Amino acid sequence: MEVRSSSCSSYQSEEDMDVRKGPWTVEEDSLLINYVNIHGEGRWNTAARCAGLNRTGKSCRLRWLNYLRPDVRRGNISLQEQLLILELHSRWGNRWSKIAQELPGRTDNEIKNYWRTRVQKHAKQLKCDVNSKQFRDVMRYVWIPRLVERIQASNSDSPPQGQPGAATFSSRVNYQEDNPATESASEWVDSNPLPDSSVDTQVSPVSDLTTECQNPQSGYYSDSVQTGSGFYPDNNGSSSWDWYNYGQGVQDVQGIEQQGDGLLSGGDSLEELWNDESILLLQQHLMS
DNA sequence: AAAAACCTCAACCGCGTGTCA
DNA sequence: GTGACACGCGGTTGAGGTTTT
Structure with a gap:
């Protein structure tokens, strides 16, 4: 999937955008994964914008760290x-x-x-x-x-x-x-x-x-x-x-x-x- | 079988801290 | 020094799933 970069140039504040909240969709996950694979972690506000995600940087960071990161381990606590x-x-x-x-x-x-x-x-x-x-x-x-x-x-x-x-x-x-x-x-x-x-x-x-x-x-x-x-x-x-x-x-x-x-x-x-x-x-x- | 109660966990929020111009 | 911004942390919430009545 191609990472959209067009929105990257035109900055919109979180207030201006109608920021999405709630559960992440598969497509949003893909966008974030692709972005992080290319650009690495960090600068989450930029990531949110450049990946074409209508999310806050905070939300992206949390989603990545708690769920999408490749080394995240799920299942019962041993x-x-x-x-x-x-x-x-x-x-x-x-x-x-x-x-x-x-x-x-x-x-x-x-x-x-x-x-x-x-x-x-x-x-x-x-x-x-x-x-x-x-x-x-x-x-x-x-x-x-x-x-x-x-x-x-x-x-x-x-x-x-x-x-x-x-x-x-x-x-x-x-x-x-x-x-x-x-x-x-x-x-x-x-x-x-x-x-x-x-x-x-x-x-x-x-x-x-x-x-x-x-x-x-x-x-x-x-x-x-x-x-x-x-x-x-x-x-x-x-x-x-x-x-x-x-x-x-x-x-x-x-x-x-x-x-x-x-x-x-x-x-x-x-x-x-x-x-x-x-x-x-x-x-x-x-x-x- | 249905309703109520309970549990789990993803996600949000507010706040503190660090960095940089 | 200070204001803006990004980031990270801990607390909390609520939707959805599961169990109990």
Whole structure:
């Protein structure tokens, strides 16, 4: 398809044009793809004009980044990705674009949506604020360790073929090969037992998350939960989270876990880590 | 089978920041 | 210094799809 360039010469402000909004059509997508293939990303207002799109530059940029970009990855968020999101959010808060940088192919929008629809839903179920200490503790001492266990299990049992939303470890590793600067959050945590505002510039060797997960005794989570060292929230960054008594948090949640078997049931998605009983137990604990 | 409730996610909006003339 | 413009980010919305009643 030919990229129209005639409209490029005559500038029309967005106010002058009757700018289109709403869902993109296939033809609009093609126009934008063609334009970016030829001219590259950036200068979105110009792109909108020169590609003959009756859209704002902002809209073009968003469409490209969230949907049309060739490396954008769609489909269910894998367990590994869920783990990364939880870890990174606990460190960086709602800095979605920063978190997205650690999940190649995922967009900030997607991660933000995931957080709002899945994670906040569970906070609601537990009748606590998603930013409350209680919910953070639950995430940190119950949810994340269970996710790690699930990842270990699914990795050691059988290839997670056919599982809903299962991006395999190998795909995760491939991401890292594609993007060597990307480090595993688990590894980061392992090598950074204390909060460190320098994390932004840190580049650690690429790790294979599989290896770490295959060895629960040496894994970060089991160690840290037992010893009270490890994954701390960051009070240096933009996150508003405070320091808190990590050891007490461990005791709290261990108490929850001791209240019954099946606190967290099996399943392949993060949602399935929760069942009615576990929610009830956690609610009771949070009330006390 | 139909209506209501719920969920997901693409897209929009407002605001802050950076750059340049 | 400052105004205009482009860009990027996080919050929010709403249409459409799915599930429940």
